[in-house]
Amino acid sequence: VQLQAYGGGLVQAGGSLRLSCAASGGTFSNYFMGWFRQAPGKEREFVAAISRYGNSYHADSVKGRFTISRDNTKNTMYLQMNSLKDEDTAVYSCAAVSRILQGAMRSWSGNYDYWGQGTQVTVSS
16 A cells, blocks of 8 residues: 655644545555654654544544544545644654554554655644
8 A cells, every 4th residue: 555645734833734644555444544753853753543443542642632533435544633732843654554453552663564755744833
């Protein structure tokens, strides 16, 4: 499966953005999906994940502000980001894996087999 993330940009602190991840070349509904981010000088960080059935999981740092979702009819995953903070500035990437991930496995990037290119999100204060 090929993934393409888009929707990033420059936004003021407190604002909102919605990222999208479009999938092609595979049966999207078969994949467990995730969002990760990487800020300059920092390691890649788990943001959120969603099962093929729509069960969602969010990192504590974004819980209550970000919402992951997917539309299997459109082969697309989303990340609605509200109340953005300076520390949310990063390159956001989407990822997919064809097996079910449980517990802490969801947050480890090494468990994902397919990656899209990143989209830059910059939050200005």
